[in-house]
Amino acid sequence: MVEVKGIKKSFGGTEVLKGVDIKVEQGDVVAILGPSGSGKTTLLRCMNFLERAQAGQLVFDGQAYDLHKVTKKEIAAIRRKTAFVFQNYNLFLNKTALQNVTEGLVIARKMPKDQARQTAEQALEKVGLSDRMDYYPSQLSGGQQQRVAIARALAAQPEIIYFDEPTSALDPELTGEVLAVMRQLAEEGMTMLVVTHEMGFARNVSSQVVFMEDGLVVESAPSKEFFQSPRSQRTQEFLRLVGQE
Amino acid sequence: MTERLWEILSDSFTKILVPGLTMTLPLTAIAFFFAMVLAVFMALAQFAGVPVLKQLSRFHIWVFRGTPLLLQLYLVFYGLPGLGVIIDPFPAAVLVFSLNEGAYCAEIVRAALEAVPAGQLEAGYCVGMSYLQTMRRIVLPQAMRTAFPSLANSLIAMMKDTSLASTITVTEMLMSTQRIIARTYEPLALYMEAGIIYLLFSTVLTKLQKLGEKRLSVYTAKESMIILPKRRPQAKWWK
Numbered sequence: 001m002v003e004v005k006g007i008k009k010s011f012g013g014t015e016v017l018k019g020v021d022i023k024v025e026q027g028d029v030v031a032i033l034g035p036s037g038s039g040k041t042t043l044l045r046c047m048n049f050l051e052r053a054q055a056g057q058l059v060f061d062g063q064a065y066d067l068h069k070v071t072k073k074e075i076a077a078i079r080r081k082t083a084f085v086f087q088n089y090n091l092f093l094n095k096t097a098l099q100n101v102t103e104g105l106v107i108a109r110k111m112p113k114d115q116a117r118q119t120a121e122q123a124l125e126k127v128g129l130s131d132r133m134d135y136y137p138s139q140l141s142g143g144q145q146q147r148v149a150i151a152r153a154l155a156a157q158p159e160i161i162y163f164d165e166p167t168s169a170l171d172p173e174l175t176g177e178v179l180a181v182m183r184q185l186a187e188e189g190m191t192m193l194v195v196t197h198e199m200g201f202a203r204n205v206s207s208q209v210v211f212m213e214d215g216l217v218v219e220s221a222p223s224k225e226f227f228q229s230p231r232s233q234r235t236q237e238f239l240r241l242v243g244q245e
Numbered sequence: 246m247t248e249r250l251w252e253i254l255s256d257s258f259t260k261i262l263v264p265g266l267t268m269t270l271p272l273t274a275i276a277f278f279f280a281m282v283l284a285v286f287m288a289l290a291q292f293a294g295v296p297v298l299k300q301l302s303r304f305h306i307w308v309f310r311g312t313p314l315l316l317q318l319y320l321v322f323y324g325l326p327g328l329g330v331i332i333d334p335f336p337a338a339v340l341v342f343s344l345n346e347g348a349y350c351a352e353i354v355r356a357a358l359e360a361v362p363a364g365q366l367e368a369g370y371c372v373g374m375s376y377l378q379t380m381r382r383i384v385l386p387q388a389m390r391t392a393f394p395s396l397a398n399s400l401i402a403m404m405k406d407t408s409l410a411s412t413i414t415v416t417e418m419l420m421s422t423q424r425i426i427a428r429t430y431e432p433l434a435l436y437m438e439a440g441i442i443y444l445l446f447s448t449v450l451t452k453l454q455k456l457g458e459k460r461l462s463v464y465t466a467k468e469s470m471i472i473l474p475k476r477r478p479q480a481k482w483w484k
Binding site for chain 2: 048049050076079080082083084086088090091092093094095096103104107108109130131132133134135136137138139152156
């Protein structure tokens with residue numbers, strides 16, 4: 001469904017992505033693992049055009065786009081089919097939980113207000129926040145904020161949701177509530193591409209694992225295979241260090 | 246205090262207050278309105294890096310912050326007639342105060358725009374909103390909340406600075422006071438009286454600022470925790 005080929009990105013003189021290929025099929029939950037600085041987040045941001053790659057191709061629903069030369073119009077069209085969940089939530093600070101979800105629907109997608117409200121209420125209910133709809137982000141815990149962000153992503157009915165380290169800013173308990181929501185989505189067949197450090201999630205929820213280091217994909221395999229019989233020595237070492245051997 | 250002085254003071258109170266209400270405050274309000282329009286426009290032009298407009302804004306700010314306000318008033322009122330441009334005192338004052346105040350407020354708004362986390366704009370993009378939509382609905386409202394106290398501060402400062410308009414024959418409060426002094430030779434008492442009226446005006450503006458800040462701060466962390474909205478009844482969701 002979504003495929004990236006030969007993506008390259010540098011910041012200044014530092015090459016962060018050195019030609020990465022990645023493929024996500026419909027219904028897949030792909031976890032991208034790897035040490036800090038390996039380019040995972042940059043890859044995700046390039047895929048949603050928050051950064052412009054220097055080279056590479058994006059195939060979305062069978063349509064190919066040049067990641068460097070992609071036009072504003074094409075970006076808008078692709079973004080309509082995707083959603084993004086940030087590490088630090090990035091909820092609209094001047095909007096309530098409900099407004100955070102309806103904002104994109106009403107303003108960008110021109111959905112009638114009543115319908116947007118209904119959609120938003122459903123999405124918030126799904127993440128267990130129907131009692132906090134009128135709360136501002138500053139009145140919510142980190143875990144609740146991230147669940148609002150997931151509701152915001154869901155409400156747009158995207159074909160794929162990108163998660164950029166969605167639990168890295170949360171304590172273990174709050175991490176648990178966010179992962180529970182993500183697991184539920186995975187079970188319902190949502191296509192997800194997740195940059196994460198949560199080994200439990202990668203092992204038990206994701207269907208595919210991509211291991212990156214130093215701007216390159218080291219290993220890419222179905223998650224069972226990845227954890228049970230890693231091929232490369234670097235992956236074995238990584239799994240040993242994080243205690244997942 | 247002599248009876249004569251009391252008489253002068255009570256007699257002149259309305260004679261100073263009325264020009265305050267009919268000149269000082271309208272001049273302040275009108276000029277500040279145009280200043281805000283200009284400031285938001287120039288701040289956005291700079292924030293978005295619009296070519297030409299950005300340079301024009303920088304140039305405007307450079308000139309109006311870098312020269313004395315009094316000189317700007319003289320230049321427009323006494324200088325421009327040399328080019329055949331004659332402007333009445335009040336419009337001339339409105340023009341100069343708008344341009345001058347606009348320059349200062351533009352910097353306040355620009356700084357506030359830059360203080361909005363970059364993630365707000367990115368989140369807007371990711372829910373499909375355009376740059377302009379996100380700026381208008383998310384970034385600018387947050388920036389204006391940040392800028393509000395500083396802008397109110399500038400407004401109060403400008404209200405007092407309108408006394409300079411007396412030098413281009415606008416009969417505002419200071420000019421009216423001076424006219425009474427010329428008649429009565431009581432500068433100490435009358436300048437103090439004028440000062441008290443200015444103080445009255447700025448006190449009202451300060452109160453308004455407090456009120457405005459409170460209304461705008463519903464979503465900021467410090468205030469928002471005080472009154473939490475009522476929680477809605479919730480169905481069980483956790484597995």
